[in-house]
Amino acid sequence: MKSPEWLQEFQAQWGQLLRTPLETSGGVFHSKSRSNWKAVYAMIPETANAGISVYHFQYWTRLFNVLQKEFPLTAELMGHWDFNLLAQRYLLEHPPCTYALQDLAEYFETFLDKVTLPGPPGCLRQAAAWDRARQKVFAAPFTQAWNPQGLAVDNLFELTLKPCADWMIISEDWPLLDLYLALLADRSKKLSWPDRLLNAQTYLVQRVGAALVYRPLVQLQSRFYQNLQKMNLGLALIELEKKAQGSEADLHEYVRRWLQEGVVWGLWLSPIAETHP
């Protein structure tokens, strides 16, 4: 199934045309013909200038809209004009290369690390991390959570708990979750830069049914769940003891409670008991 020879060249030229940045003069994004589009114009009647502009404009606005939907809090905090200018720079570096529109956002967070952003330093990057976490958790594959009858498991401390795909832990130094929920409740709400929190707050973001829930975690609980992603229960507890203040008995009681909560919330797949030689 070999394509006619002219097709490759035609499509290369058209693609180059589409990826030409939109003009921003006059405070609006618009398509303006460029001299390097001549090769494409050679294939169409001269009256087609306006028609080509429709495709050019559609290409960019569609991609802007996708990124705005993937990063709603980031876009609202920045303002859509500035967000789209940034998105245009990003898309020139990372033009879409798969049929799935959601893949477009893949490198956006990494891109943000390289650019100067407005607002309190670090705030927009955290907003982007929140946006990405929500998307990833929501779109995660379904996994059957471990649902034991109580926690009467032999060799409890040797258990390795593999996390289900539908949750993440995320911390914030600004009240970004509150801002996002306010935005959800009223899309017309104009957001302003938030004040920094006195203490960082950590949440477990989880998909429950077809909705997302946000569970506030104390610092040790968050550390415990994160440790469990890397080591067995016994080692996670030892790591926690190194950081914790207060009595060992208290800590063990907390850990038991956090473990039970984790099971009730459906955080883990059926555990694999490690076998030691």
Next chain:
Amino acid sequence: MERLHPHALGLGLRTEFYTELFASWPAVDYFEAITENFTGAAWPPRENLERVRSRYPVVLHGVGLNLLGADALNEAYLEELCRLADSVDAPFVSDHLCWTGSHGLSHHDLLPTPYSRDLLDFAAERAAYVQKRLGRPFALENLSSYVTFARSEMTEWEFFSSVVERADIGMILDINNIYVSSQNHGFDAKEYLAAIPFERVLQVHLAGHHSQGDGRLVDTHDGPVAEAVWNLYASAWKLGGPFPTLLEWDSKIPSLPILLAELQKARFYRGDVYEIP
């Protein structure tokens, strides 16, 4: 494999009306799902699709096949498509007679090519291959377009009909696209209809469009079907009906009852009832 009733009236499946849909399960003959919204590992979209499929037939309509792209067909995409089609037991699967990307990049738009003789066999061979891979009927849809090409050697309807005849596949006839292109390029939409082999039409699409300031029509799917498009639909029905009819509404989506009322207008224009329902 279930077949659609030739008088069936269907609706493009959109997440915006899921809540209303799941609460009321209205009388709709079938839904059409956008393929790319349900590929990948994400669980909630699949779960929702299964809920819809448990009540209604579901046909699949893609935007990412890139049939007229110079690049090789994406086998991983086709594999996903086959799996999805099997999972909903789609009466048919469709995509567009267009290209959507080249040189490893995706433009996420339905782009036209010149209608040249040397492209016919390429298009037909690829379309036949897709149908064979699917093991179920496959159809191509006509585009709306904003440019024509000096290189074209035949009309769009000659090209469209020739490809589906050579590939021995079905047609999705988008009446709104015919109307939009006829106004943009100055051809007679009824001449287009007269050339259609209606025995190959598996479904007709209806949608709204937008008129730009310069008089150009853009296929936006963001409003009710225009009177002129309804009249063209009535002509198509007289020429080649009955055929399943589907309403697409992708942006500024109103409530489900408004969508259903718009869909029911089809019964008036094809002469089933004497007043607009």
